[in-house]
Amino acid sequence: MSQYILRRCLLAIPTLLVISFVLFAILALAPGDPMSQFALNPSVTAEVRENMKRALGLDQPWPIRYVKWLTAAAQGNLGYSFAAKIPVLTLIQQRIPQTLWVVGSAFLLALLVAIPIGVISAVKQYSVFDQIGTFFSFIGFSVPSFFTGLLLILIFAVKLGWFPIVYSSTLKVENWATFWQQVRQMALPVTVLLIQQTAALTRFTRSAMLDNIPMDYVRTARSKGLADHTVVIRHVLSNSLIPVVTLIALGIPAIFGGAIVTENLFRVNGIGALLITSINNSDTPVVMAITFIFAVLTVLFNLVADIVYGVLDPRVRYS
Numbered sequence: 001m002s003q004y005i006l007r008r009c010l011l012a013i014p015t016l017l018v019i020s021f022v023l024f025a026i027l028a029l030a031p032g033d034p035m036s037q038f039a040l041n042p043s044v045t046a047e048v049r050e051n052m053k054r055a056l057g058l059d060q061p062w063p064i065r066y067v068k069w070l071t072a073a074a075q076g077n078l079g080y081s082f083a084a085k086i087p088v089l090t091l092i093q094q095r096i097p098q099t100l101w102v103v104g105s106a107f108l109l110a111l112l113v114a115i116p117i118g119v120i121s122a123v124k125q126y127s128v129f130d131q132i133g134t135f136f137s138f139i140g141f142s143v144p145s146f147f148t149g150l151l152l153i154l155i156f157a158v159k160l161g162w163f164p165i166v167y168s169s170t171l172k173v174e175n176w177a178t179f180w181q182q183v184r185q186m187a188l189p190v191t192v193l194l195i196q197q198t199a200a201l202t203r204f205t206r207s208a209m210l211d212n213i214p215m216d217y218v219r220t221a222r223s224k225g226l227a228d229h230t231v232v233i234r235h236v237l238s239n240s241l242i243p244v245v246t247l248i249a250l251g252i253p254a255i256f257g258g259a260i261v262t263e264n265l266f267r268v269n270g271i272g273a274l275l276i277t278s279i280n281n282s283d284t285p286v287v288m289a290i291t292f293i294f295a296v297l298t299v300l301f302n303l304v305a306d307i308v309y310g311v312l313d314p315r316v317r318y319s
Helices: 002-029 034-038 046-056 062-074 088-123 128-142 145-159 176-212 216-223 228-266 271-280 284-312
Strands: none
Touching: 002 062, 002 284, 088 128, 088 176, 088 228, 088 271, 088 284, 128 176, 145 176, 145 228, 176 228, 216 228, 228 271, 228 284, 271 284
């Protein structure tokens, strides 16, 4: 196992190098000028903008800029934001807590809701509970997040007034009152992400359970006189969770990507909103850093999924 992990880590290095090269090339060749934000400012002349370009190294060919960026990134320096006028890493550190609050809460709630629903739906196949769960799972999986978000805003924020529309990033949780405010403002964006994640995990858990219920080892366990709940939890569920855990590990980077729409819809001042703002401002260092972080998460959790699969399934041997 240790040799396999070492090989995968070594393989991840050229993979991330290729990804970073492609990302940097696309951003460098894409239309848009980072200095265009100063074009309407009469005090910033064309000569001043050219001097700023030279100071930031934007006048150099993009392959040279890529080598410089890669060297700096290896040292923990992801560049300097043109719009915010601060280091990119500092800017990301300011935004990441808001994203983790929303994404983390939605992910944990999805696990707590989806797995029991999937198990019960499989055990009681074609029952009323199964049909209702399947119906809502298909809806949650099919409806886009922006539509779900707008619908929740219209019903629960505009009509009923139960929750705020805009997420306040300046709120500090210091007592029960501020904690309740944090819960209220997180309710709608977390629900949007929760619906999509729960729908996918529910369908996958149900399918994995149905694949294992007819197996011989389940009939053997029941023939020994074990109770149904013991057979389901200790035998069927433990084996069915192997592919589910793999899906969970692979789905974590996708949750961050899906939060981009949700954060912009509810004005959550997180990584997703920062990415969209940086794209609109042609702030390429920030866009490059965030997209590369997403790539690192994808490669990392692919490795985690393979390792977890090998740990949970004794039939898998990495040699």
